[in-house]
Amino acid sequence: MSKLPDDTPPLIDRIGVGLSRVATAMRTEAWTAADAIGLNPTQLQILTFLVARGRAGMRVKQIAAYLGVSQPTTTDSVNALLRKGLVDKQSDPTDARALAVAATPAGESAVRRAGELASATEDAIAAxxxxxxxxxxxxxxxxxxxxxxxxxxxxxxxxxxxxxxxxxxxxxxxxxxxxxxxxxxxxxxxxxxxxxxxxxxxxxxxxxxxxxxxxxxx
Structure with a gap:
């Protein structure tokens, strides 16, 4: 019985390569979904995150921390979403002196539209x-x-x-x-x-x- 070549990459390396291939497909789909509703991927990621939080919302600093995005980038993205009417600012229920950002009904609708787009990654997982x-x-x-x-x-x-x-x-x-x-x-x-x-x-x-x-x- 023949054996695999000696230069076969280690298992952990092959897993890493496989995950990177999946990540590439997901990034491409994120760009496509975001573009379809007039956003960039970071804006869509933030909006999706806020929709999952409900009307309680989150502070900008919390959004940046949870998503691993820099605070200036988060602030710029939130401001863009505000201009589009997809989020709004309100008093933070845990601290009346602070403001929280929450998705609006229009923002929720935008996330639903993005989620309805065909996704090869979801189809592959569903298989x-x-x-x-x-x-x-x-x-x-x-x-x-x-x-x-x-x-x-x-x-x-x-x-x-x-x-x-x-x-x-x-x-x-x-x-x-x-x-x-x-x-x-x-x-x-x-x-x-x-x-x-x-x-x-x-x-x-x-x-x-x-x-x-x-x-x-x-």
């Missing part, structure tokens, strides 16, 4: 089985958390970081986890990468929850 999609999500969460811990990306609003996350507390394998915010059980396929109700948990509690989650998730 995986439900179990494969679920496993991919769990592996992505692990990678994202490692990047977060290394300081390569800011803290993400994921279930596995959240103070309300209770991993593997139910016997039902289809819904082993519990969200204390809505007091409901849920399964691996419902794990969120970005949640509007997210609240950062204490470091010790998060580490304990993560160990329980990864031990059972494999």
């Amino acid at each position: 995986l089985s439900k179990l494969e999609q679920q496993d991919l999500l769990v592996h992505l969460l692990k990678i994202i958390r490692r990047l977060q811990m290394a300081g390569a990306i800011p803290e993400q609003r994921m279930c596995v970081n959240c103070r309300y996350f209770r991993p593997h507390v139910h016997d039902d394998p289809s819904a082993p986890h519990h969200c204390a915010f809505v007091d409901a059980a849920f399964g691996p396929a419902e794990l969120r990468v970005d949640c509007g109700e997210y609240e950062s948990g204490e470091e010790g509690a998060r580490e304990t929850a993560w160990r329980v989650f990864t031990r059972e998730a494999g």
Whole structure:
């Protein structure tokens, strides 16, 4: 039996190349979707993020931190969205002295239109089985958390970081986890990468929850 050539790149390198190919496709689609509604990709990313936050909105500094975008770039993008009527400014419910930025109904409509455009990346993911999609999500969460811990990306609003996350507390394998915010059980396929109700948990509690989650998730 023949063997692979000695110059076959290491597995980790091949995975990295594969992820870069997916990222290239997603960047191209982001440009196409943003252009279709008269925005640039950063503006669409910010608007999509604000739509997910609801009417409570977010401060510019928070938007920049969560998305890993510089504050001047965020300010410029928010101002452009304001001029287009896609966002507005209002009093921050947590601090009356501060202003929060929230998506308007027009902004919500723009995000829906962008989301309706054909996406080869979504089609490729949809071609995986439900179990494969679920496993991919769990592996992505692990990678994202490692990047977060290394300081390569800011803290993400994921279930596995959240103070309300209770991993593997139910016997039902289809819904082993519990969200204390809505007091409901849920399964691996419902794990969120970005949640509007997210609240950062204490470091010790998060580490304990993560160990329980990864031990059972494999």
